[in-house]
Amino acid sequence: MAVFDQTFTHYAGPKTPEWSRFLIVPRYAVRSVFQSRLFTGYFMGCFLCPLIYAIIIYLHHNAEAIKMLRINVSEIVAIDNAFFQVFMTIQGGFAALLTLFVAAPLVSRDLANNALALYLCRPFSRAEYVLGKMTVLLGLLSAITWIPALLLFAFQSFLVGGSWLASNLYIGVGMFVGFWIWLILLTFTALAMSAIFKRKFAINSLLVALYIIPMILTGMINGIFDTELGGLLSFNLLTNVVWAHLLHREPQPDVPLGAAVFVLTTFVAICFFILTRRVRAYDEV
Amino acid sequence: MSNVIELDRLAVRLGGRPILKHLTGALSGGCIGLLGPNGAGKTTLIHTLLGFHAPHEGTARINGRDIRSDLRAIRSSVGYMPERDAFIPGMSCVQFVRFMAELSGLPSQAALERAHEALFFVGLGEARYRPVDTYSLGMKQLAKLAQALVHGPELLILDEPTNGLDPPTRKRMLDLIRSIRDGGRSRILLSSHLLLDVEQSCDEILILKDGQIAAQYDLEAERKLNHRFIEIEVNGDPTAFAGGVAALGCEYAMTGTRRVKVVLPEGIDVPDLYAVAARTDLQIRRLSRKRDSLEDIFLKAMEFEDGRF
Numbered sequence: 067m068a069v070f071d072q073t074f075t076h077y078a079g080p081k082t083p084e085w086s087r088f089l090i091v092p093r094y095a096v097r098s099v100f101q102s103r104l105f106t107g108y109f110m111g112c113f114l115c116p117l118i119y120a121i122i123i124y125l126h127h128n129a130e131a132i133k134m135l136r137i138n139v140s141e142i143v144a145i146d147n148a149f150f151q152v153f154m155t156i157q158g159g160f161a162a163l164l165t166l167f168v169a170a171p172l173v174s175r176d177l178a179n180n181a182l183a184l185y186l187c188r189p190f191s192r193a194e195y196v197l198g199k200m201t202v203l204l205g206l207l208s209a210i211t212w213i214p215a216l217l218l219f220a221f222q223s224f225l226v227g228g229s230w231l232a233s234n235l236y237i238g239v240g241m242f243v244g245f246w247i248w249l250i251l252l253t254f255t256a257l258a259m260s261a262i263f264k265r266k267f268a269i270n271s272l273l274v275a276l277y278i279i280p281m282i283l284t285g286m287i288n289g290i291f292d293t294e295l296g297g298l299l300s301f302n303l304l305t306n307v308v309w310a311h312l313l314h315r316e317p318q319p320d321v322p323l324g325a326a327v328f329v330l331t332t333f334v335a336i337c338f339f340i341l342t343r344r345v346r347a348y349d350e351v
Numbered sequence: 352m353s354n355v356i357e358l359d360r361l362a363v364r365l366g367g368r369p370i371l372k373h374l375t376g377a378l379s380g381g382c383i384g385l386l387g388p389n390g391a392g393k394t395t396l397i398h399t400l401l402g403f404h405a406p407h408e409g410t411a412r413i414n415g416r417d418i419r420s421d422l423r424a425i426r427s428s429v430g431y432m433p434e435r436d437a438f439i440p441g442m443s444c445v446q447f448v449r450f451m452a453e454l455s456g457l458p459s460q461a462a463l464e465r466a467h468e469a470l471f472f473v474g475l476g477e478a479r480y481r482p483v484d485t486y487s488l489g490m491k492q493l494a495k496l497a498q499a500l501v502h503g504p505e506l507l508i509l510d511e512p513t514n515g516l517d518p519p520t521r522k523r524m525l526d527l528i529r530s531i532r533d534g535g536r537s538r539i540l541l542s543s544h545l546l547l548d549v550e551q552s553c554d555e556i557l558i559l560k561d562g563q564i565a566a567q568y569d570l571e572a573e574r575k576l577n578h579r580f581i582e583i584e585v586n587g588d589p590t591a592f593a594g595g596v597a598a599l600g601c602e603y604a605m606t607g608t609r610r611v612k613v614v615l616p617e618g619i620d621v622p623d624l625y626a627v628a629a630r631t632d633l634q635i636r637r638l639s640r641k642r643d644s645l646e647d648i649f650l651k652a653m654e655f656e657d658g659r660f
Contacts, residue, residue: 073472073530073534074472074500074503074530074531074534074536074537075468075503075536076503076505076536076537077457077461077465077502077503078503079457079458079461080458081456081457081458082453082456082457082458084423084456087453087454087456090450090453090454094442094446094450098441098442175439175440175441176439179436179437179438179439179440179484180433180435180436180437181437181438181439183403183431183433183435183437184431184433184437184438184439184451184498185454186401186402186403187401187403187426187429187431187433188426188427188451188454188455189423189424189426189427189454189455189456190426190454191423346403347398347401347403348398348403
């Protein structure tokens, strides 16, 4: 219909598949996120570490380059599980900062402007809404975490050969699983905080506090009681424990894997519960 | 016309408190007015029809689809304009309406075309590239209407669409509602406190009171019925006069000490009333032809059995 024909008409054309509609939310959200030059700059900066890692891996296997630079890279750094664990720690930190950039307005903006009723009066469920919002974060975080990690792993495997891949397959699997644990933890925490508070400052402050204060408490408890179980309070330390187990490294702090997984799962479940309570078209008073 | 909304012993409790109490009825109007005082359950009924609240007992159907089992299909066929300000900040209006159309299942390109059309239809064509959060209240109301009808719903649910609007914008909104109604492509459920808005736009009304149906009227049928209402103001005691008009076969009601409302049956006309007045030695000071206004219907529905409100 032409725009000058100002009458109300039904829509009789084709419709998109129902399963794909949650992807509309990240499409619009990502577009709006990249309108910020600061964020775009930061996002590009997140690929600096993978680039350096790729160069190191390349130098390891390029005798001419090593000769030209007059260094012996293999003596400086070995490409093993420790090498990739450091990569995970660095990119995990970048991921946490990226969450601070993106997450705050995801749910809070809709709640503050009563937009949830507009989403949920359509053939679009609460689960699809949460899934859509999660996809915004998971998509961006994946781009700087497990995807470059697996590309680096594949690059190393390609340069060394099948035998290295076979004997170090646990590193690839460990990075994939470990990063996903971290991303799910970050995503659920951020969305739950965004669903509770309306102001970006409050949400980001609480997110920082959730990760910093438990680390301080952990240090105090471990120091006073001469134990390492204080680490159970800190989500990032617990995630490090899980990563260490996945990469066959010595966990630091020495917290049992089962306890770490239990605490992390419980925390994600609490965040999920908060989301189910807060993501509603209208509050029941 | 077929039933658009059927209520089948619909009961809703919120926080353990009964809000809707076993509503039963069928609505088939092209534009249905939903009336009632604050707290009567109008918004709860709308929210229940949209699936925001689960029924405690009973059910309801929209165009034959059950809200308990066909909620997704219902939401595909319904457009909703909420009472409160509702928008997504940071988006231009056309982006906002397009986004809503896509959530309703329209492909991206069709959604964009429909968003432009809907915004021209509601009169926001020239302002469609401005961010919604910079709009005035009236423009936001029109933007909400645009997002509600962008996907061409079978039923348009409008919750207080003229709230806070200045007279020209209110007129524009009512003109749009009537235009949609007269187009016949979409049925409308209009919840409003403003009786005049409902009277001007609706052909059927449902009045809720304390979570129950207080009255249901087919306004169009009422208008078509040739009830000849006469309102008379007299000088003196109208009791004898009332007895006289009753003897003529007229229905009457005394509204105050000097006023009588009379419904004239076939064969009886105004001169007969003057004759009765002369016989009972009563002076008629004013006589006007008047049918029951929506206000009368509403007040009658709100009245308790003992005459209190």
